[in-house]
Amino acid sequence: MSAAAHALALHRLGKRYGAVAAVDDVSLGVERGEFLTLLGPSGSGKTTILMMIAGFTEPSSGAVRLDGRDITGLPPERRDFGMVFQGYALFPHLTVAENIAFPLRVRGLGRAAREAKVRGALDLVQLAGLAERRPAQLSGGQQQRVALARALVFDPNLLLLDEPLSALDKKLRAELQEELRALHRRIGRTFVNVTHDQEEALSLSDKVAILNHGRLIQIGQPAALYERPATRFVAGFLGTSNFLAGAVMDVAEGGFTLALGATRLVQEGAPPGARALLSLRPEKIALLAPGERATNEVAGHIAGWLYLGAGYALQVATADCGEVRVTLPAWRAPIAPATGLPVRLGWPADAAVVVAEDADAP
Amino acid sequence: MRRDLGWWALLAPAFLLMTAFYLAPILQVLAISFTEPTPGLGNYERLLTNPAVQRVIGTTLRICLITTLISLALGYALAYVIALASPRARRWWLLGVLVPLWISVLVRAFAWVTLLRRQGLVNQGLQSLGAIEAPLALVWNETGIVIGMVHYMVPYAVLPILGAMREIDPRVLAAARGLGASRGTVFFRVFLPLSAPGLAAAAMLVFIVTLGFYITPAILGGGKTLMAAEWIKLQILDLVRWGLGAMLASVMVVTILVLLGIFSRVVNLRRLFGAGA
Numbered sequence: 001m002s003a004a005a006h007a008l009a010l011h012r013l014g015k016r017y018g019a020v021a022a023v024d025d026v027s028l029g030v031e032r033g034e035f036l037t038l039l040g041p042s043g044s045g046k047t048t049i050l051m052m053i054a055g056f057t058e059p060s061s062g063a064v065r066l067d068g069r070d071i072t073g074l075p076p077e078r079r080d081f082g083m084v085f086q087g088y089a090l091f092p093h094l095t096v097a098e099n100i101a102f103p104l105r106v107r108g109l110g111r112a113a114r115e116a117k118v119r120g121a122l123d124l125v126q127l128a129g130l131a132e133r134r135p136a137q138l139s140g141g142q143q144q145r146v147a148l149a150r151a152l153v154f155d156p157n158l159l160l161l162d163e164p165l166s167a168l169d170k171k172l173r174a175e176l177q178e179e180l181r182a183l184h185r186r187i188g189r190t191f192v193n194v195t196h197d198q199e200e201a202l203s204l205s206d207k208v209a210i211l212n213h214g215r216l217i218q219i220g221q222p223a224a225l226y227e228r229p230a231t232r233f234v235a236g237f238l239g240t241s242n243f244l245a246g247a248v249m250d251v252a253e254g255g256f257t258l259a260l261g262a263t264r265l266v267q268e269g270a271p272p273g274a275r276a277l278l279s280l281r282p283e284k285i286a287l288l289a290p291g292e293r294a295t296n297e298v299a300g301h302i303a304g305w306l307y308l309g310a311g312y313a314l315q316v317a318t319a320d321c322g323e324v325r326v327t328l329p330a331w332r333a334p335i336a337p338a339t340g341l342p343v344r345l346g347w348p349a350d351a352a353v354v355v356a357e358d359a360d361a362p
Numbered sequence: 363m364r365r366d367l368g369w370w371a372l373l374a375p376a377f378l379l380m381t382a383f384y385l386a387p388i389l390q391v392l393a394i395s396f397t398e399p400t401p402g403l404g405n406y407e408r409l410l411t412n413p414a415v416q417r418v419i420g421t422t423l424r425i426c427l428i429t430t431l432i433s434l435a436l437g438y439a440l441a442y443v444i445a446l447a448s449p450r451a452r453r454w455w456l457l458g459v460l461v462p463l464w465i466s467v468l469v470r471a472f473a474w475v476t477l478l479r480r481q482g483l484v485n486q487g488l489q490s491l492g493a494i495e496a497p498l499a500l501v502w503n504e505t506g507i508v509i510g511m512v513h514y515m516v517p518y519a520v521l522p523i524l525g526a527m528r529e530i531d532p533r534v535l536a537a538a539r540g541l542g543a544s545r546g547t548v549f550f551r552v553f554l555p556l557s558a559p560g561l562a563a564a565a566m567l568v569f570i571v572t573l574g575f576y577i578t579p580a581i582l583g584g585g586k587t588l589m590a591a592e593w594i595k596l597q598i599l600d601l602v603r604w605g606l607g608a609m610l611a612s613v614m615v616v617t618i619l620v621l622l623g624i625f626s627r628v629v630n631l632r633r634l635f636g637a638g639a
């Protein structure tokens with residue numbers, strides 16, 4: 001098959017179920033050969049978007065474009081996309097091998113070519129020994145891998161994955177993530193993946209689209225989303241974050257001062273208005289040694305702490321900033337955490353980012 | 363132990379009733395088939411030697427097979443429409459399928475006679491449309507019997523088939539289309555195999571029930587085409603050949619039991635396919 005991956009564009013896509021907007025005015029683009037992940041909490045419309053791309057669900061509004069061509073009305077079997085369904089949707093009356101051969105069979109491939117391809121796909125998902133079993137005789141993870149093999153076996157130019165790895169244990173999931181990424185690099189196809197696992201989204205994707213209540217909140221490269229979240233929801237959903245809200249004072253060139261009670265914080269960037277909300281990642285906060293200075297300093301005491309193996313997670317109670325979450329490496333930690341221990345927190349002016357409050361949920 | 367005894371005590375009346383009114387007569391029929399008119403296998407020998415007996419069996423099997431096939435085809439089409447209908451429409455369809463079951467089989471047979479006879483509605487309609495020259499022989503022959511029996515059996519075919527169809531996961535059908543199968547391919551490669559257990563169950567059910575048909579063939583066959591049940595009645599009540607009638611009755615009971623044995627196997631196949639498991 002030709003190596004032409006597809007470019008996909010969603011234009012003001014919407015889907016209503018009665019009064020509920022499952023998907024609300026979503027526009028986004030996926031470049032040729034790009035790996036896009038749709039990330040969002042349960043019910044945020046990820047599956048619905050994927051179903052509209054695949055052609056199973058008819059959009060209430062908007063269009064799906066493939067390489068600039070409108071395919072909104074095209075039936076699913078004419079789109080030639082590989083797809084892994086949430087819940088696998090394997091054929092219960094066919095064996096594993098027959099399931100995987102199905103897309104080849106309907107494309108009229110000869111027996112020899114079919115068998116070779118099925119064997120390759122089985123090896124890829126490490127199921128070579130189970131070819132003659134029926135889906136009912138497989139574990140959830142094995143079924144998921146069969147579904148993946150079935151979607152890949154006919155070299156589709158666009159692959160749609162609805163939580164393809166959600167039922168796997170941690171080790172196998174990591175292996176298949178690695179495999180999926182290698183595969184993506186190797187075949188250079190366009191992938192659209194759905195997950196609510198943020199680590200998977202960050203590690204696999206070229207681009208991540210964050211969804212909430214059917215709306216696209218932010219789209220961008222993983223690092224850009226993590227470092228510069230646009231809203232409180234994005235900052236809280238991707239990783240963990242402290243939120244500091246205060247009144248804006250002393251706007252200067254390239255920065256401003258934020259007042260929280262008696263505390264003054266210096267922050268880079270332009271203030272959004274009279275008030276500002278900052279997102280501050282726990283790993284960007286330092287514990288200050290006695291006499292050490294920082295641009296922003298906040299004193300408090302440890303209200304609680306967790307040992308996480310690689311590090312500690314501290315809850316630090318402060319007078320003006322509330323409870324602040326701080327992580328520090330466990331190896332050669334500057335302090336031995338103990339409840340009630342007084343600490344001083346410090347961070348530079350560029351550690352936090354200004355984020356917007358989210359528009360109210362419908 | 364005492365608990366078990368209690369259960370058996372509860373079952374006892376039903377068991378006695380079954381034995382007295384059901385099992386005992388059947389065993390008696392079986393006995394008669396070996397004892398009348400002279401003890402021995404004489405009656406069963408006629409299965410192999412008597413052309414009249416063989417003709418009755420042949421006619422019965424042929425009519426039952428044709429009826430089963432037509433009922434399955436119609437039942438499958440109906441079940442398909444019902445399975446795909448909206449919940450509201452589905453209720454009306456089901457009502458339409460089930461209502462005929464409440465009408466007496468006698469009434470239905472006579473209704474078919476009036477519709478199908480030479481001056482009946484069907485023949486007159488076709489003639490006035492110019493579709494046929496002379497009236498068709500639609501009743502008092504095998505055609506009439508098959509029409510009447512199919513009408514009776516279609517609901518029995520619809521129900522098991524519909525049951526199997528409604529167990530099919532719609533996402534599996536969607537997946538098939540997503541993998542490149544046209545609607546027709548989805549039907550033949552996925553939908554049909556997945557509904558096959560229902561089809562097999564319907565086939566067994568319809569065939570077994572048709573084997574014992576009496577009133578419909580008696581009325582719509584007009585006495586010219588004899589099926590097993592009517593032939594048995596003829597032997598016993600009119601010709602007083604008890605042994606011969608009992609022999610054919612016994613053969614039918616055994617045939618049905620064997621078919622039921624196969625039938626239970628077929629039902630187990632569903633488990634194997636993982637449809638209901």
Ligand SMILES: Nc1ncnc2c1ncn2[C@@H]1O[C@H](COP(=O)(O)OP(=O)(O)OP(=O)(O)O)[C@@H](O)[C@H]1O
Binds near residue numbers: 017021022040043045
């Ligand atoms: N056929 C339907 N009829 C009515 N509402 C629906 C239908 N399908 C989805 N919805 C609603 O649309 C919203 C989005 O559903 P969707 O399945 O796209 O969520 P999701 O992001 O895939 O969630 P999850 O992570 O749980 O799979 C939900 O509120 C859901 O209840």
Ligand SMILES: [Mg+2]
Binds near residue numbers: 048162
């Ligand atoms: Mg989903």
